[in-house]
Amino acid sequence: MDNLMSNPIGVFDSGVGGLTVTREIMRQLPGENIVYFGDTARVPYGSKSKKTVLKYSRQIVRFLQTKNVKAVVVACNTASALALDEIAEEIDIPIIGVVKPGAKMAVETTETGNVGVIGTASTVKSGIYNDYIRELDPHITVVSKACPLFVPLVEEGLIEDRVTDDIVSRYLQEMKEYNVDALVLGCTHYPLIRNAIKRFMGEQVHLVNPAFETAKVLKELLTDKEMLNMSGRRPSYEYYVSDGVESFMSFADSVLPFHVKDTEVIDIESY
Numbered sequence: 492m493d494n495l496m497s498n499p500i501g502v503f504d505s506g507v508g509g510l511t512v513t514r515e516i517m518r519q520l521p522g523e524n525i526v527y528f529g530d531t532a533r534v535p536y537g538s539k540s541k542k543t544v545l546k547y548s549r550q551i552v553r554f555l556q557t558k559n560v561k562a563v564v565v566a567c568n569t570a571s572a573l574a575l576d577e578i579a580e581e582i583d584i585p586i587i588g589v590v591k592p593g594a595k596m597a598v599e600t601t602e603t604g605n606v607g608v609i610g611t612a613s614t615v616k617s618g619i620y621n622d623y624i625r626e627l628d629p630h631i632t633v634v635s636k637a638c639p640l641f642v643p644l645v646e647e648g649l650i651e652d653r654v655t656d657d658i659v660s661r662y663l664q665e666m667k668e669y670n671v672d673a674l675v676l677g678c679t680h681y682p683l684i685r686n687a688i689k690r691f692m693g694e695q696v697h698l699v700n701p702a703f704e705t706a707k708v709l710k711e712l713l714t715d716k717e718m719l720n721m722s723g724r725r726p727s728y729e730y731y732v733s734d735g736v737e738s739f740m741s742f743a744d745s746v747l748p749f750h751v752k753d754t755e756v757i758d759i760e761s762y
């Protein structure tokens with residue numbers, strides 16, 4: 492049992508976005524070991540079909556299982572929307588995504604009942620945020636908007652850049668007109684450009700980052716199942732990508748509160 496408890500948590504995303512969730516897991520669960528996989532060779536997922544995202548996600552979960560992970564966090568809204576339910580049926584370890592926690596946070600945050608959701612084209616098309624939010628409170632109005640250029644802007648590191656502000660205003664103009672008071676950052680890349688989004692939407696709009704609630708749900712799950720790592724040892728963090736180690740590492744350094752020393756490239760197609 493002790494062995495299982497000290498096994499790592501597997502976290503994955505199509506690229507660097509999942510690091511925003513990882514950062515929160517590290518904060519709320521400082522005793523846990525983590526294995527992170529970023530599918531940097533195949534990003535973006537947000538414009539791909541369910542079949543493809545499911546295939547990619549299955550490969551990643553198989554890879555993470557070779558690292559003996561005790562639980563998986565799908566730190567990608569697109570994969571949470573398109574692949575999580577199927578994979579949960581196929582594996583015998585707990586797996587959680589970011590959408591359900593994000594929807595719960597949105598419902599708790601809104602006062603006017605007008606909620607905005609921004610995400611990748613596939614996440615928005617799936618309607619999953621709308622479904623979960625309205626399941627929790629049918630009186631809430633949900634306005635969704637796909638923002639496909641946000642992911643490449645983030646992956647290119649254009650975090651504070653005029654071009655990002657321009658694209659933000661182009662995508663979110665409509666959202667402003669709907670007077671939403673809570674805006675769900677329904678893609679794990681988006682918290683990285685939250686300043687630009689906040690500048691445009693204004694202080695009165697609460698930006699909902701599902702990462703916080705996801706880490707909380709993970710903590711509750713591990714506590715319930717008596718799977719928390721109680722070893723008291725310093726946690727180990729491992730990073731794997733499918734391509735572009737250098738840019739991943741420098742990006743990780745800007746997101747995580749410490750220097751990321753090693754990252755390994757994995758041939759994910761072979762899993």
Ligand code: DGL
Pocket residue numbers: 504505506508509534535536537538566567568569570611614642677678679680
């Ligand atoms: N960061 C991911 C998400 O939350 C996917 C972005 C992408 O690869 O398109 O949706």
